[in-house]
Amino acid sequence: MNFKLVILFLLVFQFSNGQYTNIEVVAKIKTERIDDIISVSAEATNATEVYKSLKYTFSVFRTNSKNNVTKNNQEGRFTLEANEQKSLATASIGVDEEDKIVILLLVYEEETIVGKDRIAFNEETKEKEKEEEYVEDDGIELKGIVIEETKTKPGKDFYEFFYNSYTLNRINGSKIVGVYEKLSFGRSTIIQVKIEDRVIHEFLGKPDIEYLEQMSKISIRRVYKYFKDLKKQKRDIFQY
Numbered sequence: 001m002n003f004k005l006v007i008l009f010l011l012v013f014q015f016s017n018g019q020y021t022n023i024e025v026v027a028k029i030k031t032e033r034i035d036d037i038i039s040v041s042a043e044a045t046n047a048t049e050v051y052k053s054l055k056y057t058f059s060v061f062r063t064n065s066k067n068n069v070t071k072n073n074q075e076g077r078f079t080l081e082a083n084e085q086k087s088l089a090t091a092s093i094g095v096d097e098e099d100k101i102v103i104l105l106l107v108y109e110e111e112t113i114v115g116k117d118r119i120a121f122n123e124e125t126k127e128k129e130k131e132e133e134y135v136e137d138d139g140i141e142l143k144g145i146v147i148e149e150t151k152t153k154p155g156k157d158f159y160e161f162f163y164n165s166y167t168l169n170r171i172n173g174s175k176i177v178g179v180y181e182k183l184s185f186g187r188s189t190i191i192q193v194k195i196e197d198r199v200i201h202e203f204l205g206k207p208d209i210e211y212l213e214q215m216s217k218i219s220i221r222r223v224y225k226y227f228k229d230l231k232k233q234k235r236d237i238f239q240y
């Protein structure tokens with residue numbers, strides 16, 4: 001396969017991959033603002049004629065004027081009958097004009113994102129222009145998002161180390177980064193840092209703070225390199 005065909009394959013794959021989102025399962029965030037309070041509801045609709053077993057993550061990210069980020073998460077499993085619509089989660093959010101608020105809804109079928117929606121408040125125009133190159137094929141921008149699916153305290157401790165470092169280093173990757181934890185032999189677990197379906201780093205979960213902090217530093221370096229290489233690859237393709 002020559003170089004031109006490789007580039008064509010990559011572009012077609014990226015375009016096709018985006019088209020599978022919000023097709024069979026449609027994720028939707030609805031908001032209603034009254035003064036300084038926003039009422040938010042997350043919904044999912046099965047647009048097919050078959051039963052669906054799914055899970056969701058509903059996240060609210062708030063960035064204050066000092067660039068400190070806080071995150072609130074709701075998640076769970078649910079089912080949808082053919083053509084059924086279901087409310088998944090609700091929240092009330094206080095709005096401050098100086099805070100940037102991003103609300104993100106992701107719906108998974110097994111480990112694949114099949115539905116997603118995003119709403120933001122107080123985003124600056126310049127920031128939007130800067131981030132245009134990171135917009136997904138279906139027009140939903142997912143820059144700088146980290147999701148968590150851990151099961152134990154070491155897993156949650158690692159996530160806190162990783163997420164704080166990710167934020168402080170302003171990595172702001174163009175794809176969703178996930179911190180996952182799965183059961184291993186006995187009572188042990190494996191902690192994974194993944195970007196989409198690619199495992200960037202994995203290790204044995206241990207209740208050792210210094211060890212978890214060290215694993216976080218390794219993971220951050222690898223995630224940073226991944227996004228740096230990805231950006232260079234995109235630039236090389238478009239220059240070609």
